[in-house]
Amino acid sequence: MAEQIMEPAAQATSQAALQATSQAAAGPARGLFLENVARHFSGVKAVDGVTVRLAPGETLALVGPNGAGKSTLLQLATGVDRITSGRIWLDGRRIDGLSAERIARLGVGRSFQTSRVFPALTVWQSTLLGVQARLLRGTGSRMANPLHEIAGALLGLKGWRQREAEQEAIVRDTLQLFGDRLWPRRDQPAYTLSYANRRRLEIARVLAARPDYLLLDEPAAGMNPTETAELTDLVLELRRLRPALGILVVEHKLSLVRRVADRVMVLNHGRMLAEGTPEAALDHPEVVEAYLGRSRGSGAPGTPGATSFRPASSDAHLG
């Protein structure tokens, strides 16, 4: 089936009203834009008419209790799952309906809630895979010809050597972002790594593809306070090094959210509950209620109808 790609957004005009009209028709010229999206699973409204816009250079945090629909939104944005209704745009192109692989190649990188590294590959090899995914972006929709690659390697062709050196530089720079966590372990297979290092490696692999938009699904899950603080610093460093990168982070650890996010959106029962600066969104009375209602509430987490916020640590409180 032909891929569904629509024309870029109309030129921006100085009039806000006209701009709003053009955005509704074709999505913003830049950014990842989920427009009134819904995903229903036989009666369960996992996502129920939510609009999210991630601009280049922005760090947006998506928070909410367990079952609020956060991961489902990431699945929809990355083409892993299909919307029931709504539209999704990437830099003015309609992308709902495209394959996950195609969306990744268009510049959307995503780490998963549970680490998906290949156990037998070394840290270096795993990160190199990310770099090679990036090379595919440069080839448009064509795959690199493996015979050319093998011939280049065997014959030591100049262009091939140069490309190899460039790839190695990207792997090195990416691994060194994580201080001494990954670089000294670059020759170790992933299965020998600690849980936190496997999660870091997953992020490294995604970063090595140099995405334009980076979606992180609970990157600090299972990390202790020191590891969480390191991860927070990593996100801040990324923002400094790659000012055009749009980052969408789904995270329960609010200490991280408060430090890295420009803007926070709070989901509850598949709908947007609040949006604003971290202070405004997280201190909103309904948000405090949505979170604290469960831990105090009558019903224990997991009771039918109750939403269970997982207090990962004392930093998960609001206020």
Ligand SMILES: Nc1ncnc2c1ncn2[C@@H]1O[C@H](COP(=O)(O)OP(=O)(O)OP(=O)(O)O)[C@@H](O)[C@H]1O
């Ligand atoms: N494939 C599926 N089939 C049926 N229901 C699903 C499916 N995926 C998600 N759901 C339901 O959709 C709702 C939203 O789930 P989702 O995983 O998006 O929540 P979440 O906010 O990411 O939660 P958590 O913080 O626990 O990861 C939940 O009620 C979940 O059970």
